[in-house]
Every structure is written in structure tokens, then in C-alpha cells.
Amino acid sequence: MWLPVLGLLIGLLLGFMSDLRIPPEYTSYLSIAVLAALDTLFGGIRAQLQKTFDDRVFVSGFFFNILLAAGLAFLGVHLGVDLYLAAIFAFGVRLFNNIAVIRRLLLTKGSENQQAERN
Amino acid sequence: MKRRFKFFIMTMIVGFMLAVQFHTNQEPIVRDTRDIWELRNDLESQKTIQQKLFAEIYKYEQLIDEYSKSGTGGQLETLEETLADLKNDAGLTEIGGHGVELTIEPLLNDEELVGKPAISIHPELLRRLINELNGYGAEEISIDGERIISTTPIREVNGKTYINDEPISPLPIKVKVLSRDSDKLHKEMLTSQSGEDFARENLLLSPKQVDHVSLPPYSHQIRVKFMKEKGET
Numbered sequence: 001m002w003l004p005v006l007g008l009l010i011g012l013l014l015g016f017m018s019d020l021r022i023p024p025e026y027t028s029y030l031s032i033a034v035l036a037a038l039d040t041l042f043g044g045i046r047a048q049l050q051k052t053f054d055d056r057v058f059v060s061g062f063f064f065n066i067l068l069a070a071g072l073a074f075l076g077v078h079l080g081v082d083l084y085l086a087a088i089f090a091f092g093v094r095l096f097n098n099i100a101v102i103r104r105l106l107l108t109k110g111s112e113n114q115q116a117e118r119n
Numbered sequence: 120m121k122r123r124f125k126f127f128i129m130t131m132i133v134g135f136m137l138a139v140q141f142h143t144n145q146e147p148i149v150r151d152t153r154d155i156w157e158l159r160n161d162l163e164s165q166k167t168i169q170q171k172l173f174a175e176i177y178k179y180e181q182l183i184d185e186y187s188k189s190g191t192g193g194q195l196e197t198l199e200e201t202l203a204d205l206k207n208d209a210g211l212t213e214i215g216g217h218g219v220e221l222t223i224e225p226l227l228n229d230e231e232l233v234g235k236p237a238i239s240i241h242p243e244l245l246r247r248l249i250n251e252l253n254g255y256g257a258e259e260i261s262i263d264g265e266r267i268i269s270t271t272p273i274r275e276v277n278g279k280t281y282i283n284d285e286p287i288s289p290l291p292i293k294v295k296v297l298s299r300d301s302d303k304l305h306k307e308m309l310t311s312q313s314g315e316d317f318a319r320e321n322l323l324l325s326p327k328q329v330d331h332v333s334l335p336p337y338s339h340q341i342r343v344k345f346m347k348e349k350g351e352t
Contacts (some may be wrong), residue, residue, distance in 0.1 A: 003123050007130035014131075015138020022143045030140050037133045044126065055122060062129055 029070045032087050036065040039091045042098040049105045065091075210268040210337045214259055217301045218332035219308060221248075224291035226323040238290060238321060242273045242280050248313045248324075249273075252296055255307040259297040259334050263287045266337040283339055290322075295332045302328065 022030055040062040047053040069087040076083025153161070185197045206212055225238055249267060252260055260267040265282040272284065279286045298304040308314070308326040317324040 004126045004130040007127040008134040011131035011134020011136075012138045013134075015135045015142065018139075020139050020142065022139060024143070027140070027143050030136060030143070034133070034136045034140055037129070037136060041129060041133060044129070053122070055125060058129075059125060062132075 028084060029073050032069040032073050032084055032091075033066045035088060035091045035095075036069040037062065039095050039098070040065050042095060042102065046098045046101050046105070049102060049109075209341065210259065210266050211341075213333065213336050214297060215331055215333040216297055218295060218297040218329060219301050219305050219326050220329050220332055221294040221296065221308065221324055221326050222291050223294065223317065224323050224325070226318055226321045239278065240280050240287065240290075240292075240322065241320065242275050244313075244316055244320060244322075245273050245280070245282070247316060248294070251311055251313045252304075252308075255298075255304050255311075256300060257296045257298050257304060261295045261334040263292040263294075264335055266335055268337050268341070270341065271337075283337070295334050297332060297334060 040058070043061065044053065044058045047058070069084075069091070072087045073084035076085075182197070182201065186194055189197065203212075207214070223240065245262060249260060249262075262282055265271070265285055265287075267282075271282065273280070273282050275281070276286075281287070296304065305326055305328040308324075311324075314324045
């Protein structure tokens with residue numbers, strides 16, 4: 001459980017230490033990529049809790065979603081349509097769904113544990 | 120274990136992306152890189168502004184003093200004085216003094232070229248001339264007997280140039296400029312950019328220093344759009 005948190009911290013630290021900045025015109029791509037990555041991450045946690053986790057699905061989903069979101073944003077910029085809104089909407093909905101499912105799974109797990117203790 | 124390691128890598132990437140995004144959105148800190156001389160210059164200019172403001176405050180305080188001290192007759196007098204001052208500032212009075220007179224005439228006066236259309240002065244040329252004159256310290260300007268005030272329109276209607284909604288007369292026309300240092304203004308105008316611009320339009324702009332120029336008052340109504348009368352206090 002602590003390993004992913006440690007990874008997050010190391011990533012944050014690396015990001016802050018590197019003093020890397022992205023040109024302002026590319027910030028929308030990065031933000032959408034962050035959203036896609038978060039979505040995949042929560043999807044992975046949910047799959048883990050539901051015991052349907054698959055490495056290949058997770059890793060491919062992670063990179064594929066990021067690339068798809070950035071590509072959609074790129075296409076939107078060139079077509080003059082705000083296509084990145086579609087990606088934000090889709091990922092936002094999925095993020096909320098995933099978190100809701102994780103919460104319910106954790107709650108049922110907790111109540112099961114309590115039941116087991118009483119018995 | 121392998122699965123956990125993958126999670127670790129993923130979260131690290133997410134963290135990195137988050138940090139970069141955060142960094143990018145953060146405004147870079149703008150450092151003050153002025154050296155001591157620049158700072159001194161800035162201080163000097165601020166002090167000049169302060170002095171000007173103080174002088175203005177002093178002027179108005181004196182005015183208030185005059186209002187409050189003198190009786191009704193005196194108050195009326197002061198009011199009339201202020202009104203006259205304001206009219207003077209707005210350009211509603213005739214004014215005269217040392218100045219420069221610029222004549223605009225055709226550059227090449229080819230009398231044999233009969234049938235050439237009359238040359239008109241483009242409004243943009245006049246605007247540039249006024250800007251340049253103001254840049255060289257002109258105080259009051261009149262073009263072809265029309266006083267230039269802060270709201271004077273100069274525009275082209277059906278191929279004719281209008282100043283203060285009056286068409287300008289055929290060439291040559293005179294531009295009268297009042298200045299505190301008319302000698303300097305005259306010298307500046309001898310080598311001005313406007314001279315070049317006029318020459319490009321086949322017009323000659325010749326400045327002449329005169330002891331006394333007389334500028335007519337602005338003869339139209341000044342419309343005040345964005346001010347309201349203050350009620351009784």
C-alpha cells in the first residue's frame with residue numbers, strides 16, 4: 001500500500017526539483033494527460049479491489065489513454081472545435097464512478113470485517 | 120511484487136506530471152533588476168511628479184482660501200476668474216503671442232499642368248503634424264482658422280478634409296502654433312518628419328517664426344458627454 005504513495009511523492013519531488021516548465025500553449029495537453037493518468041490509476045485501484053486486475057490492461061490503458069487524450073486535444077486545436085472538452089468530460093465521469101465504486105467496496109469490506117470480529 | 124512495482128512507476132509518472140503542471144501554472148517570480156542609477160532616475164521622476172502635484176494642490180488650496188475669505192462680491196469675482204481661466208484652457212478665447220506659422224502649399228507649382236485635380240490634405244497627415252507639434256512643445260494650434268482643442272475631429276468626407284466639421288479651404292493654408300520656446304519649435308520643424316510626409320504627398324510645409332500669431336477661439340459648442348452637474352451640497 002505504501003509503495004504507490006512513495007512513488008507519487010518521488011514523482012512530485014522529481015518534478016519540483018527539475019524546475020521543468022512547459023510552454024503555455026502545451027499546458028492543456030499536459031493537464032488532460034494528468035487527468036487521463038489519474039483516471040487509469042483509479043481504474044487500476046478499483047480493479048485490484050474487485051480482483052479483476054490485469055497488468056497488461058492497466059499499463060496499456062495508462063499510456064493509451066494519455067496519448068488518446070492528448071491526440072484528441074491536438075485534433076481539436078487544429079479543427080477549431082474544443083474536442084478536449086469531450087476528453088475532460090469522459091475522464092471526469094469515469095473518475096467519479098471509479099472513486100464511488102472504490103468507496104463502496106471499502107465500506108462493504110469494513111462492515112464485513114466488523115461482522116467477522118463480532119462473530 | 121511486479122504488480123506493485125508497476126503501480127509504483129505509474130504513480131511516479133503521475134506525480135511528475137502533476138508537479139510539472141503545477142510549476143507551469145505558477146507565475147515566475149519577476150525580479151527587480153534595476154541598478155542604483157536606474158533607481159535614482161526613477162526616484163527623480165517620481166519626485167518631479169510629486170512636485171507638480173504639490174504645486175497643483177497649492178493652487179487649489181489658494182483658490183479655496185479666496186472663496187472662503189472674501190465676501191459675496193469677492194466670491195463672484197473669484198468664480199468669474201476661474202471660469203475665464205477654464206475657458207482659456209479649453210480654447211474658447213482668442214489667444215496670441217510668440218509662435219510659428221507653417222504654410223502648406225503645393226510642392227511643385229507647375230502652372231503649365233492645367234487640368235490636374237486640386238490636391239487635398241489627408242486627415243492622417245494633419246493628425247501626424249499635430250502630434251509632432253505637440254511633441255515639440257506646442258501649446259495651442261490652429262489650422263486654417265480652426266482652433267484645435269482636445270476633441271477636435273479631423274476627418275475626410277467625400278474626398279474633402281474637415282476640421283471641426285468645417286471643410287478646409289484650398290491651398291495654401293496656414294497652421295498657427297503658439298509655443299513657449301518658439302525658436303526651438305521653429306528649428307525642430309525645419310527638419311521634421313512631417314515635412315517629409317507632406318513632401319511625399321506633393322505638399323510643401325514651410326515654417327516661419329513670427330513675433331505675434333493670433334489664434335481664433337473654438338467657435339462651436341463643446342459637448343460634454345460623460346459628466347454630470349453636481350447637485351447642491
